[in-house]
Structure formats: C-alpha cells, structure tokens
Amino acid sequence: MAGQVDVLVVGAGPSGLALGIDLARRGVDALVVERTDGLFPGSRGKGLQPRTMEVFDDLGVLDAIREAGGAYPVGMIWRDGRRVGEHRMSDPPEETEGVPYGQPWMVPQWRTQEILLARLRELGGRVAFRREAVGLAQDADGVTVHFADGADVRARYAVAADGGRSTVRRALGVGMTGETVDPLPALVADVRLTGLDRDNWHFFQGGEGGDPLMALCPLAGTEDFQLVARFPEGAALDPSPDGVRELVATRSHLRREDVTDVRWASDFRPRAALADRFREGRVLLVGDAAHIHPPAGGQGLNTSVQDAYNLGWKLGAVLRDGAPASLLDTYEEERRPVAADVLRLSTSVHRGETRRGGATRQLRLGYRTSSLTEETRRTPGPVRAGDRAPDATVDGVRLFDAFRGPHWTLLTAGADLARAYGAGVFLIRPDGYVGWAGETAEGLAAYTGRVGVGDAYRTLG
Incomplete structure (x- = not known):
C-alpha cells in the first residue's frame, strides 16, 4: 500500500468504487482499500434506478451495465403449485428525451461492482484487498489510518465507505439513529435451480396461517435466481445450502434437488438508519456507512453511488482546482437531507404504503435549498x-x-x-x-x- 495519498477510501463496495472512479478521472491520487480478499459476492443490491444509470453514463460504465443486466420481469403469483395471477412491481416508466433511461435496470450487485472495479483500473486507480482498517487519527493537515497488519496510510482526506457496521464511523464516534422497519427476519440467497421459467419474478404465497412470502427472481445476465424469504418472529433461519434447499421445498412446488447450487446466502432484519453527521473533520461518510435502507424499492445502492458522485467532484475541486476547503461542507448539507428523505420513502415502500414508481427512480431529487444553488x-x-x-x-x-x-x-x-x-x-x-x-x-x-x-x-x- 502507498504510505501517503490524497484520498483514502475505506471500502470497495459500490460507493467506494464509484468514488474511486470519479477521483481517478480528476487526477486525484486515491487508494481504495477493502478488508476482505475480494468483491462482495452476492446479488443483494440488484436494482439500478434511472438516476444512477445517468451517473453511470457519466462515469463511463453505462454500456457495460446495460449489457450485463435487463429490465425487471413481471411478477407471477403462485399458490398451491398453481399460477394465480400477475403482479406489476412498479408503475410504467416514462422515457422521454429528457429522461433517456426511464426504467430501473436489474444487475446483480456483484456484477455491478466488477464493472466499476474494471473501470477504476482502466483509469489507473488502485484497490488494495485484505487491508483491514482498525482505527484512525486526524489533525489539521490530514488523516492517518491504521491497519490490522500494522501499516499506516496518511491521507489528506479519508472516506468511510465500509458499510453499515463501518469501523471508520465507529472510530470517529459518529452515532447512527434508526429503527427496525420490519419485525420479521428475512433471508436472501443466490441460487441456481430447475423447474421455473426465467420470464417472471415468482412469488409464493403461503395459505391462510401459513409461512410468509418467498420470492425467486431471475437475475438478468446470469443463470441465477435471487431468493428472498420472510420468516415468523423468532424463527430460526438457516442460510446453509441444506437450509436454503429445505426452504424452497417447503414453500413452493419445487423439490430440494431442483436447487442445483446455492452460491451465496445471508440473513437480515430490515432496518432504516441515518448517521448523525456525514463529516467529522477530514473524514467523510458515504453509502451504508452513512445510511442503511430496507431493501424494498431498490434505494440503498443507488443513494450510495450518488453520495460518491456528489463528493467526488468536490474533493477534486479542493485538491486539484484550488476551490476552498469549505466546499466539502456542502456534501453533508446536500446529501444528508436526501438520505433522510429516501429512508422515509424506502420504509414506506417496504411497508406497502407507497408503490414503486416516479419517486423511487430518484430523478426528482435535487438541491434547491443548498448554499451552492x-x-x-x-x-x-x-x-x-x-x-x-x-x-x-x-x-x-x-x-x-x-x-x-x-x-x-x-x-x-x-x-x-x-x-x-x-x-x-x-x-x-x-x-x-x-x-x-x-x-x-x-x-x-x-x-x-x-x-x-x-x-x-x-x-x-
């Protein structure tokens, strides 16, 4: 790892990689570090909203993103092994000259991150894997980040892009205020299976008093399905391959052996949370380190990428173009209210109070009240x-x-x-x-x- 850089980005998720791209194309000496030995392996944040597609157009990855994914399929509702009706997941898109990418686009998160990493490297940017940040110290001139292997990196600015359990945020003492959006635990997995078409997003409803919903969504550009299942309060979740196969066999007409591969699985409980502040001195928070979204409505990854997009040009302006350092104050001023609004929206979508559509596409978000406006x-x-x-x-x-x-x-x-x-x-x-x-x-x-x-x-x- 470099001993000294302009910007150290902790975390190689979507926000960290997008920020790395924006800094690289501005000639900023930046290093992205990631504690694991590779990119996140799951499909979790699979929905890309139209505004994010515009961001990806500017960052030079839109063609690869479009080639890697596809439009959302129509939902198909199953009961007792029979198809009982279609379900439209969102209102029809509006594509006009002003909105060239009107519909959400489905790309598994792992594939989005692969594309972002390739673009970052194409621009000469750097990512160091197996580098776990464990603490930091900052002064008037910069930030020193300490790593588990005993190394230090000195940076003029550091960015926490290390997820909802952010080590950097905790080291800063920045709190996070939130709530449990849904009392029911859930499981998400990427599976390969036989016995279902790939033209529909399949929803399996339990009978009266039966198990909660399970859904299997074909992931465009892959052979995989994303499985999402809710469980009763207090139920034991088993994300092992055998547990996932048993879940599919219990809640659908498919057999255990129809699940030919379980590629990734994780359990979670939907939460909404917002960091108390997005900046502490020379350290700034982006993505899940700053806000945690429930999965419904596909808002988390998109808001995270747009955090990076807002911050990247401001860091570049301060570090390369002579803009006043106070410009960085506008990052929190602009993005924290947006994150708060999007959290309210995604919570409402998760609870079934708001339908996916115009608001979730993030084209109406803006900064009319910003001091930069x-x-x-x-x-x-x-x-x-x-x-x-x-x-x-x-x-x-x-x-x-x-x-x-x-x-x-x-x-x-x-x-x-x-x-x-x-x-x-x-x-x-x-x-x-x-x-x-x-x-x-x-x-x-x-x-x-x-x-x-x-x-x-x-x-x-």
Missing part, C-alpha cells in the same frame, strides 16, 4: 437551480454528451434550450445538477468565484 430569474421555468439537468438536444448536440466528464457546463439561451429548460442561462455542475440560473449571464462570475469554478467550464448554445 443560486436561482436569479424572476420567473423560473420548468428547470430551476438545484434541479437535475435533463437531457435534450441543443444545436444538434445531446446535452448528456456535453455534460459527460469532470467539468462544469454553461448552457446559454436558445430556442432548443428554452423548450426543455425554460428561458435563461444555466451553469451545470459536474454531477449534473443546475448550480446557477439567470435570465442573462449577469451575476455568473460572482457565483463561479464563490464556488471556486472561475471560468473553467464548457459553453454550449
């Missing part, structure tokens, strides 16, 4: 400062193509832009949100000077 128009149009910048075609150029990369983009008024955004001038942040909007460019220089952008942006229109 300035809306100076007297009559704003459909897109305001702080909103996600939608796709469009301006002067024959697709906006997402113009945004792609680690830069800011200035959109000047024109007929094409006015139809999509409303009249005005828009400065788009590197993470695809409108930072500043005005009727003319008057006031733009003051904003870019305050944020530390200067004139380092591309102009279109």
Whole structure:
C-alpha cells in the first residue's frame, strides 16, 4: 500500500468504487482499500434506478451495465403449485428525451461492482484487498489510518465507505439513529435451480396461517435466481445450502434437488438508519456507512453511488482546482437531507404504503435549498437551480454528451434550450445538477468565484 495519498477510501463496495472512479478521472491520487480478499459476492443490491444509470453514463460504465443486466420481469403469483395471477412491481416508466433511461435496470450487485472495479483500473486507480482498517487519527493537515497488519496510510482526506457496521464511523464516534422497519427476519440467497421459467419474478404465497412470502427472481445476465424469504418472529433461519434447499421445498412446488447450487446466502432484519453527521473533520461518510435502507424499492445502492458522485467532484475541486476547503461542507448539507428523505420513502415502500414508481427512480431529487444553488430569474421555468439537468438536444448536440466528464457546463439561451429548460442561462455542475440560473449571464462570475469554478467550464448554445 502507498504510505501517503490524497484520498483514502475505506471500502470497495459500490460507493467506494464509484468514488474511486470519479477521483481517478480528476487526477486525484486515491487508494481504495477493502478488508476482505475480494468483491462482495452476492446479488443483494440488484436494482439500478434511472438516476444512477445517468451517473453511470457519466462515469463511463453505462454500456457495460446495460449489457450485463435487463429490465425487471413481471411478477407471477403462485399458490398451491398453481399460477394465480400477475403482479406489476412498479408503475410504467416514462422515457422521454429528457429522461433517456426511464426504467430501473436489474444487475446483480456483484456484477455491478466488477464493472466499476474494471473501470477504476482502466483509469489507473488502485484497490488494495485484505487491508483491514482498525482505527484512525486526524489533525489539521490530514488523516492517518491504521491497519490490522500494522501499516499506516496518511491521507489528506479519508472516506468511510465500509458499510453499515463501518469501523471508520465507529472510530470517529459518529452515532447512527434508526429503527427496525420490519419485525420479521428475512433471508436472501443466490441460487441456481430447475423447474421455473426465467420470464417472471415468482412469488409464493403461503395459505391462510401459513409461512410468509418467498420470492425467486431471475437475475438478468446470469443463470441465477435471487431468493428472498420472510420468516415468523423468532424463527430460526438457516442460510446453509441444506437450509436454503429445505426452504424452497417447503414453500413452493419445487423439490430440494431442483436447487442445483446455492452460491451465496445471508440473513437480515430490515432496518432504516441515518448517521448523525456525514463529516467529522477530514473524514467523510458515504453509502451504508452513512445510511442503511430496507431493501424494498431498490434505494440503498443507488443513494450510495450518488453520495460518491456528489463528493467526488468536490474533493477534486479542493485538491486539484484550488476551490476552498469549505466546499466539502456542502456534501453533508446536500446529501444528508436526501438520505433522510429516501429512508422515509424506502420504509414506506417496504411497508406497502407507497408503490414503486416516479419517486423511487430518484430523478426528482435535487438541491434547491443548498448554499451552492443560486436561482436569479424572476420567473423560473420548468428547470430551476438545484434541479437535475435533463437531457435534450441543443444545436444538434445531446446535452448528456456535453455534460459527460469532470467539468462544469454553461448552457446559454436558445430556442432548443428554452423548450426543455425554460428561458435563461444555466451553469451545470459536474454531477449534473443546475448550480446557477439567470435570465442573462449577469451575476455568473460572482457565483463561479464563490464556488471556486472561475471560468473553467464548457459553453454550449
């Protein structure tokens, strides 16, 4: 391991790898460390929301992600060995020019992480496995992270991306406030089996007074099914291969021997929790280290990746572009309220109070109240400062193509832009949100000077 780096990222999950990619393309000397000897092996976070697909477009992995996965299948309900009806998991997607990736995309988490790791290495980024962080100390100039093997790494900033049981968060003394979302324990596993088609997501309902639900979802791009099962309060869960086979045989018409392989299994109890703060000095928290989501609605991995996307450009601006260090304060200012809102949403989806659809696709999330946001128009149009910048075609150029990369983009008024955004001038942040909007460019220089952008942006229109 390097003895000194600009940024040390602890944890090679989706948020840690996404942050590593963003830093690598900005020329930031970063190291991602992971305590285990490889990437997470399970399918757990399999749903990628449309906003995350846009992030992956910018990070250069969208084609690989699309090739690796597929759309969600229609649910099929089974009872007593018979198909009794279909179940639509979410409202129909809306794909328009402004929303080019309208539907959620299913990719097993292990495959998403493989793709992110390959992209990180392609950009020259580094990951060190079998490196367990056990403590840290920080001062005014940096952070020293201690490892179980006795090594230390010194960094200007450190990022905790090491999951819900984050060692780094605990070493900082940052608490986490939350609740048990569902009193019933659950089991998730990746299995291979025969006897079920791969065109449907299969739901097996117990009879009156019978066992709770079990579901088997074909994982696009693989031969596997993801199994999820709930259990009565106090039940003993057995995630062993024999236990999983017995579960399938008990709750469906399939036999034990129809389960030909149990590739990964884990038990869990759905929780929702939020870290008391997302920053402590020179250490910042992302992903599950900062917020824990129940699985329903596919919000956890997506929110985690978008944490990294928000933080990456800010670290790059401070470390490489001369932006004030205070810019990093806006990470918690922007992402903690978003995480809190998404936690409420995912809890509501888990409890059956909210249907998957527009809100869960994360396209409506934004930063209108952020200190980085300035809306100076007297009559704003459909897109305001702080909103996600939608796709469009301006002067024959697709906006997402113009945004792609680690830069800011200035959109000047024109007929094409006015139809999509409303009249005005828009400065788009590197993470695809409108930072500043005005009727003319008057006031733009003051904003870019305050944020530390200067004139380092591309102009279109």
